[in-house]
Amino acid sequence: MNETLRIQIEQIAGAAWEQRSEHELWLQAPAVDVRAAAQALLAAEARLSTMTALALPNGETEVIYHWICGKQGLHIKTCTQGNHLPTITPITAAANWIEREIMDLYAVVFDGHPDPKPLLRPSKLTAGYYREPGGAAGKAARGEMV
Amino acid sequence: MPFRIPIGPYHPALEEPYKLSIQSRGEIVEDVTIEVGFVHRGIELLAQRRNYIQDLVLVERVCGICSNIHTLTFCMAAEEIAGMQVPDRARFIRTIMAELERLHSHLLWAGIGSEDIGFQTMFMEIYALREQVMDVLEAISGNRVNYAMNCIGGVNRDITDPEGVLRAVRSIREGIQKTVIPIFTQNRTILGRTRGVGILTRDEAVTYGVVGPIARASGLAIDVRQDFPYAAYEDLGFQIVTQDSCDVTARVVVRALEMLESCRLIEKALLELPGGPIRPSELVTVVPPGETMMRVEAPRGEVVYYLKSDGSDTPARVKIRTPSDLNLPAIRAMARGQALGDMAIIQASVDPCCSCTDR
Secondary structure (H helix, E strand, O other): OOHHHHHHHHHHHOOOOEEEEOOEEEEEOOOOOHHHHHHHHHHOOOEEEEEEEEEOOOOOEEEEEEEEEOOEEEEEEEEOEOOEEEOOOOOOOOHHHHHHHHHHHHOOEEEOOOOOOOOOOOOOOOOOOOOOOOHHHHHHHOOOOO | OEEEEEEOOOOOOOOOOOEEEEEEEOOEEEEEEEEOOOOOOOHHHHHOOOOHHHHHHHHOOOOOOOHHHHHHHHHHHHHHHHOOOOOHHHHHHHHHHHHHHHHHHHHHHHHHHHHHOOOHHHHHHHHHHHHHHHHHHHHHHOOOOOOOOEEOOEEOOOOOOHHHHHHHHHHHHHHHHHHHHHHHHHOHHHHHHHOOOOOOOHHHHHHHOOOHHHHHOOOOOOOHHHHOOOOOHHHHOOOOOOOOOOOHHHHHHHHHHHHHHHHHHHHHHHHOOOOOOOOOOOOOOOOOOEEEEEEEEEOOEEEEEEEEEOOOOOOOEEEEEOHHHHHHHHHHHHHOOOEHHHHHHHHHHHOOOHHHHHO
């Protein structure tokens, strides 16, 4: 990633990149403008690899946007507000199914999504059926030995 | 007068379920819509309810074709968080298994693609070759699919007869050179049905974010083995294959040439196979707290795993993104303006995997 893009994304995010390994940069930015960041990254020929959702104990959802720019992985972590985030599908078609999947599994609403119908969710389930703790917290909730 | 043709979810050309609704005017396709989710199993959710050892068995079942890649990526993510070094011999064995898996996947695709255009003889020739690859995989792992080769920190089984594997792979390479490459690059039946068909331009490939042979057939030189080398690819000197005609022919040629590169990598890895252990002496059951994202080049393209650990024996989150998640939607761009009769080979040229997509 070139220096100009690095600074541009930091300005949009209001946070600094953290270099975790040779090829991977992470950025914690709860209030990032995801659309402005997506436009800047696409202009620099980055591609959206995927997005990861994680249910938070306060009912919100952490969403990580995983981008690849050349030989650099860029991971931008943000957080929903009332479980809403703006869609980036009109900016990059690659986000279409990824956002629909997160809507199904974590009940996050991507405002402005052009085609927000279920992708994977069976009609008998309500959205958000992946929202349960994993790891030790999940074991404790299920009454399993931690 | 436009009309609508539903194909699937029980598909005439593919064994996995997905639904394609074609809107056409006469014989020309105007648009398509794609529906998936018919084999959604909730694997990511199950993975955060099971421990790391159980998860290896689980993620191996994300896909029946590229099962090995899923355990490999999962293990690499856990090893990254734990800061573990994998023994050299295990890195080479992982590369050999990954390339054998690519060989059988590409041959399976080539056989199905041939059948889709009515080229039954080619289907039989290719499946005979694929059986040789399956025999090698069985000889190494004991299984034709779901090899259970990877463990956190290394591999479960050694290659005890490298010379035998080398002889088999050389025979497979000769078969590919003698049969697959000439027919896929010169045969009038193949070229007549694939040249100029199902175009996905470079710009469209970027827009849809496609990966793997689909991206490389549209002129994008992206491959995890080159961009983020893992296992033994840096030691073996990987050579990327690209084409720029952006059509079904390009996808055919990319996969055909990639099979030769796979054979070269396997042969070199077997000749240079280091000695030493293949896994840690102690079974790894707990991963320290941390998170990471790991990528591996599966036969269909980049597989991505996000893994978060809270330090227990059970992952806090496992996110799986498979190549077909990104490649399947691009069928829409390939199909517009094409003849109805070409829809089977256009879909097949993507080599879609619904089991992967739905997880």
